[in-house]
Amino acid sequence: MIPDEQAPLPTPRRGRLTRTAGWLGVAFGAVHCVVAPLDIRSRWSQVASEGWWNTFTLDTPATLAEFERSETFWLTLGSFGAPVLALGCFILWSERHHQRVPGWLGWLLLSWGVPFVIVLPASPGWVIPLVGALVVLGDRRPRRTATPRPTRPASLAQA
Template identity: 30%
Template structure:
């Protein structure tokens, strides 16, 4: 369950970022991004290039890939991801659904449920979430 949740998070983050850059056309503003054209940008009055940046590279997509990869790394090393990751993603999913129903929030909620279920299953098998200070350093 934990592995499925991790891969789902990686997929959703990567898909969001790549589709924004390509299908939505955000990538066509890259020259302006890297030329310093956004340095004086006002958030209350964003340019198309600024909006495209926040839709793609500065969106939740890249950090979500990192969270998914961390979940996969923890699982591969026999470490149960802490439940706060699942709870945080779950709350975010519900808020996302309330604000904009057309987002893929059910998939994020599914990943949260899989993470919680995997954490509970691991705890029942005697593989609890490590406590602070209990991990040995290499």
């Protein structure tokens, strides 16, 4: 694989930021995928007893039971827990293989996560913009310092 010429050289700080972003995504996704189903396991028992095929619907719930059924789906299978877990795994894999995690991915997470926590600040959703910010900071390019131009030897300067 040919390395990207414009990719910054890995530094311990950048690697640490990226690695932290990955582990936060893994932790958030894993906890959500495990805790949410356990929290509503009685509803899952009801779903299992009624059968799995076509159990959930996207219709607007009209009764409390329909709302609870819809909530069961959106808190577990339809949640962002699994995708955030997958993203965290990808970030960790990329960092371990010395691949740059692009800053635009962090900006996307920030553009999703900031409005999320503005409308619902009392939630664990703060992990999303935090992961995004760490990815952006981990991808920052080093500042270019002015390097002196090589001078010509005196013997060539007079020619």
